[in-house]
Amino acid sequence: MSLKVYNSFSRTKEVFTPITPGHVGMYVCGPTVSGESHLGHARPYITFDFIYRYLTYKGFKVRYVRNITDAGHFEEEGREAEDKVSKKAILEKLEPMELVQKYTNLFHWAMLQFNCVEPSIEPTATGHIVEQISMIEKIMAEGYAYEVNGSVYFDLKKYAATHDYGKLSGRIMDDLLETTRELDGQQEKRDKADFALWKSAAPEHIMRWKSPWGDGFPGWHIECSAMATKYLGADFDIHGGGMDLQFPHHESEIAQSTICNHHAPARYWLHNNMITINGKKMGKSYNNIIKLTELFSGNHPLLTQAFAPMTVRFFILQSHYQSPVDFSSEALLASEKALKRLWEAYEVLKKLTVPMEQEATDTVLDAKVLQWVNEFDEFMDDDFSTAKILANMFELAPVINGIKDGHIPGTALAGTTLVLLQQQFKVYLQDIFGLTHTTGADDNTLQGVMQLLIDIRKEAKNRKDYVTSDKIRKQLTTLGVELKDEKDGSMSWNK
RNA sequence: GGUCCUGUGGCCGAGUGGUUAGGCAAAGCUCUGCAAAAGCUUCUACAGCAGUUCGAAUCUGCUCGGGACCUCCA
Numbered sequence: 001m002s003l004k005v006y007n008s009f010s011r012t013k014e015v016f017t018p019i020t021p022g023h024v025g026m027y028v029c030g031p032t033v034s035g036e037s038h039l040g041h042a043r044p045y046i047t048f049d050f051i052y053r054y055l056t057y058k059g060f061k062v063r064y065v066r067n068i069t070d071a072g073h074f075e076e077e078g079r080e081a082e083d084k085v086s087k088k089a090i091l092e093k094l095e096p097m098e099l100v101q102k103y104t105n106l107f108h109w110a111m112l113q114f115n116c117v118e119p120s121i122e123p124t125a126t127g128h129i130v131e132q133i134s135m136i137e138k139i140m141a142e143g144y145a146y147e148v149n150g151s152v153y154f155d156l157k158k159y160a161a162t163h164d165y166g167k168l169s170g171r172i173m174d175d176l177l178e179t180t181r182e183l184d185g186q187q188e189k190r191d192k193a194d195f196a197l198w199k200s201a202a203p204e205h206i207m208r209w210k211s212p213w214g215d216g217f218p219g220w221h222i223e224c225s226a227m228a229t230k231y232l233g234a235d236f237d238i239h240g241g242g243m244d245l246q247f248p249h250h251e252s253e254i255a256q257s258t259i260c261n262h263h264a265p266a267r268y269w270l271h272n273n274m275i276t277i278n279g280k281k282m283g284k285s286y287n288n289i290i291k292l293t294e295l296f297s298g299n300h301p302l303l304t305q306a307f308a309p310m311t312v313r314f315f316i317l318q319s320h321y322q323s324p325v326d327f328s329s330e331a332l333l334a335s336e337k338a339l340k341r342l343w344e345a346y347e348v349l350k351k352l353t354v355p356m357e358q359e360a361t362d363t364v365l366d367a368k369v370l371q372w373v374n375e376f377d378e379f380m381d382d383d384f385s386t387a388k389i390l391a392n393m394f395e396l397a398p399v400i401n402g403i404k405d406g407h408i409p410g411t412a413l414a415g416t417t418l419v420l421l422q423q424q425f426k427v428y429l430q431d432i433f434g435l436t437h438t439t440g441a442d443d444n445t446l447q448g449v450m451q452l453l454i455d456i457r458k459e460a461k462n463r464k465d466y467v468t469s470d471k472i473r474k475q476l477t478t479l480g481v482e483l484k485d486e487k488d489g490s491m492s493w494n495k
Numbered sequence: 496g497g498u499c500c501u502g503u504g505g506c507c508g509a510g511u512g513g514u515u516a517g518g519c520a521a522a523g524c525u526c527u528g529c530a531a532a533a534g535c536u537u538c539u540a541c542a543g544c545a546g547u548u549c550g551a552a553u554c555u556g557c558u559c560g561g562g563a564c565c566u567c568c569a
Contacts, residue, residue: 171499464528
């Protein structure tokens with residue numbers, strides 16, 4: 001089966017063919033560590049995490065590069081030569097690198113919470129100033145950049161004359177050139193649409209590096225081009241990021257790399273859609289940001305409760321990565337319950353056993369189960385349709401629970417079917433979707449304490465002392481531990 | 496203003512022209528000391544109008560609504 005991905009560049013679903021058979025180079029735009037990550041940031045990292053995991057599952061050796069943007073960029077181009085990082089640093093009275101470190105650590109912590117696999121390489125912009133400068137020099141040598149007052153700009157008009165600038169984002173060059181915007185510093189550019197490759201640093205600017213054009217700092221787009229080229233080559237497979245980065249960021253990356261390397265950087269451009277909140281994109285300008293720390297703690301006016309990272313991960317998996325997803329406390333609560341139900345079915349499934357040589361007594365059900373399971377790969381190959389796989393899993397859950405409860409005879413499914421079901425559930429739920437569940441079952445002390453409580457409750461129940469047995473169950477519930485009486489008289493629990 | 500996307504049942508969300516998406520919520524039943532969980536059942540929608548077609552949520556056009564980008568943005 002071949003993997004098909006929606007390529008933003010061609011606006012069609014294409015068969016994915018890596019440049020080097022068996023290997024995939026993937027670059028994803030990482031965070032700007034000038035502030036705390038919010039819910040919106042979670043989406044690309046979780047999306048490209050399961051894409052990375054799936055490519056690995058398919059047998060590709062993937063080099064996954066995700067940068068850390070720690071060299072600030074100007075907040076409003078040309079208005080003031082102050083970058084995000086230095087501005088915030090002054091406000092918080094921190095060293096720029098101290099601030100960068102703080103938010104980098106926080107970002108890594110969040111990725112850990114979401115169970116995101118670490119990228120193969122996580123380069124920082126500040127660690128690649130030399131590469132960025134040399135790339136700018138090459139572009140200048142090619143005649144597509146010019147220097148003015150210590151800043152270097154990309155000559156977009158010249159580029160657009162022979163190249164299709166705007167193809168990725170569906171932009172029309174003439175419109176861009178016509179866009180009238182009166183900003184300070186715009187005058188030094190040959191054309192308003194030209195973007196900066198290097199900006200001259202004003203004396204008060206903290207983050208600054210020496211360059212052939214004087215002290216300054218790199219432009220917004222050049223870091224990704226420089227780092228992607230360095231670690232993945234001039235021509236690599238996948239470039240990913242949020243849809244809002246298509247223009248101007250990715251468009252400009254294409255222009256820079258095309259001139260510098262004489263080659264468009266990536267074959268496949270993958271973009272995840274936005275998370276909205278009450279229909280509006282989550283963003284600073286809308287003042288509707290929910291930080292990840294707030295989400296995990298429930299400490300936000302829009303939240304009715306705290307939500308676990310896995311709930312968020314599941315919530316994102318429940319829709320296609322290219323669809324916008326609207327956030328609400330209610331929607332997340334639904335995800336929380338759904339994940340719980342699914343995970344419990346998975347736990348049940350793990351314990352089911354049937355002899356391998358068992359033949360299916362219910363061939364209709366057996367065929368259905370096989371179809372649902374086999375569709376996992378099919379759906380994932382179809383541009384990573386995680387939502388459809390989850391739907392199939394929910395179709396399978398009643399079958400699993402039915403076998404456990406005895407509504408469905410244990411022999412209904414063939415031994416080989418059950419084994420395949422168990423295997424694929426594990427592979428998808430844990431290895432590809434990256435979901436985890438903490439039952440506390442790995443805590444020996446807690447295990448022992450719970451067993452003790454279960455024993456006491458069983459004894460109480462046996463002598464019909466329901467006051468005691470209900471008290472144990474009720475108090476455990478308030479502690480967040482759920483105790484269930486099974487049909488066979490045993491008890492199970494989970495956190 | 497320009498470019499593009501989108502409008503699915505109480506809510507969230509899959510949907511590749513013909514067949515039940517799925518989840519959450521709600522109702523009933525079974526099981527249970529009571530619960531919870533689980534199982535079974537019910538609720539069956541595609542913004543509006545027109546067109547193409549034997550047949551459209553799915554294609555086309557128009558109208559209305561929502562959103563993204565055009566500026567830092569995941």
